Amino acid sequence: MTVRCAERFAVRGRQGRALFPPGAWVFPADLEAAQELHAALQATFRERHAVTPAEIEGQVPRAFAFDDLLGFLARRRPAFDRALAGMRSPIAASRIATLAAALGLSRDEVTAALRARATGADLVEGSTVVDNSLSLAAQRVDVLRELAADDAVLDRELELGRLVAQPSWTPQVDWSELVPDAVEAASCVDPASGAVEVDVDIAHLVLLAAQCCVDPTAHAVRGDHDGLVWMSLAELDGDAPAPERAPGSILVRPSVAAEEVERLEFAAVPAALRAIAPGGALLAVTLVEDEA
Known part of the structure; x- marks a missing residue:
């Protein structure tokens, strides 16, 4: 069995979900x-913030800069999103009615949003990311209804789903909301624990960037790929001069939690493998759990 890089990718609001398929995969990459x-992440993982007790008490926000990583996303993400918008998949025709009923839309609105065209008696071909995003919204609405959630909560979820069906909707994500705040992270440390350092997880942000190295329609490639030199995008050498620290301060560092991302590496490929990796590289991704 094989998968495409972004075959499960969905957008809720301006945030991405299921950035890569769960499991262990290797994709052709640029x-x-x-x-x-890799160079951007080397700088990213060296950023440190020493947060004082006074800052924690005052809760004055201090976001990480992440200039190199955010610059990479600004340069590379738009092209990925454009390619993602053109990605299409087979969809059961019956699902159009199911999505319409769940989200309070007409069948025509769902059909138009999917840019669906019939391919057989029971199938249509439509936008992969729209289908995933509408399906995610419908699932969440169903769960909220089962839980008898407040109308305001249900209406908010319905609104997010209906936005996807708007003719102007595009699968853009807002990565700025994923930049961690050092003071907020430091305030989560229990003073009684005696801890003086804390790691803040930026896995979602790093995976968003890693997507930009792969065409969203690219299929995973088979083989063990022995003999390649793999370089990590999740466990870089983050050694850096520690900032001056006042007594009682907490040092906050960015990291990628291994509990979610077991492997995120790339390798340049020799000429013999260019047939399966014409962009010159392979990207290995192992997600421990489905992040959707």
């Missing part, structure tokens, strides 16, 4: 983009 991301 070497130049992967090397650029």
Whole structure:
């Protein structure tokens, strides 16, 4: 069995879900983009913030800068989103009525949103990301109804789903909301624990960037790929001069939680493998759990 890089990717509001399929996969990637991301992440993982007790008490926000990583996303993400918008998949025709009923839309609205065209008696071909995003919204609405959620909560979820059906909707994500705040992270440390350092997880942000190294329609490739030199995009050497720290301060560092991302590496490929990796690289991704 094989999968496409973004076959499960969905957008809720302006945030991405299921950035890569769960499990262990290797995708053909663009070497130049992967090397650029590796350099950006080296700088990203060296950023440190020493948060004082006074700052924790005052809760004055202090976001990480992440200039290199955010710059990479600004340069590379728009092209990925455009390619994602053109990605299409077979969809059961019956699902159009199911989605319409769940989200309070007409069948015509769902059909138009999917840009669906009939391919057989029971199938249509439509936008993969629209289908995933509408399906995610419908699932959440169903769960909220089962839980007898407040009308305001249900209406909010319905609104997010209906936005996807608007003719102007595009699968853009807002990565700025994923940049962590050092003071907020430090305030989660229990003073009684005696801890003086804390890691803040930026896995979602790193995976968003890693997507930009792969065409969303790219299929996973088979083989063990022995003999390649793999470079991590999740466990980079983050050694950096520690900032001056006042007594009682907490040092906050970015990291990628291994509980979610077991492997995120790339490797340049020799000429013999260019048939399966024409962009010059492979990207290995192992997600421990489905992040949707």
